[in-house]
Amino acid sequence: MPLIDLGRGGGGRRGLAAAPxxxxxxMIIADPGRESTAAMEWALSHAIVEGDDVLLLHVNMPHPHHNGGVGPSRSSSGGSTGGSPIAAADAGDFMEAMRSSCKARFPRxxxxxxxVEPATEGREAKAQTILAESQRRGVELLVIGHHRRVSSFLGLRSGSGSSRGxxxxxxxxxxxxxxxxxSVQKKGQNAGYLLNTKTHKNFWLLA
Structure with a gap:
């Protein structure tokens, strides 16, 4: 399978004299969890180059309670940080921690x-908000951490036969x-990344 074409910038260091x-x-989707940290690490190592602008976007989604109410937004990683200092940062610090990591790698x-607040309601509110923001701002590369639910690790499937993970x-x-x-999923500390795009499914990239 051919490599993922990241367009100008990532994967395209050729033609410096013809730089746009x-x-x-x-745009990197920022959440206080290890999935977002992994997505940022992949982007910094394999996609972003000097001259790119980086936007860390967080959607303030309310967290549903068992009684049907909503509470403050919190990480969907269930509190598991995987030892990452960024993932371990509380909700007030994770954005600055991610920004500092980006600046440390690309100072200029x-x-x-x-x-941002969700632009709509419903099951796809977060996705629709991100989509609208990316289109409004003219984003050329969108990177998001891939969350896998516990059911996927247990091999559970829905009634339709598809994985619920x-x-x-x-x-x-x-x-x-x-x-x-x-979408980026880190496979262990040194095992590399599992990537998905519209044209590449479960593309394995070694660390």
Missing amino acids: AKPRLV ARVHGER HDSTAEFLIEHSRCLCV
Whole structure:
């Protein structure tokens, strides 16, 4: 299978004299969990180059309670940080921790973080909000951490026969984004990454 074409910037260091006048905008979905940390680490190592602009976007989704109410947004990683200092940061610090990591890797890059409220309600509210923001801002590369639910590790399947461990937000964005969307799942500390795009499914990239 051919490598994922990341467009200008990532994977395209050729032709420095013909560098585009307008910086490429890379959006990384930021959440206080290890999935977002893995997505950022992959982007910094394999996709982002000097001259790119980086936007860390967090959607302030309310957290549902058992009584049907909602509470403050919190990580969907269930509190498991996998030893990452970024994933271990509390909700008030994780955005700055991610921004600092990006600046440490690319000191001259313009890196900024932004929190937005969901633009709609319903099951796909987060995905639709990210999609609208990426289109409004002219994002060229969208990177999101892939969340796998416990059921997928146990091999459980829904009544339709499909695995219930999929990440509906990532899948929605891969399917509907005008720009290239890459979902990233880290496979162990040194085992590499599992990537998904519209044209590449379960693409294994060694660390």
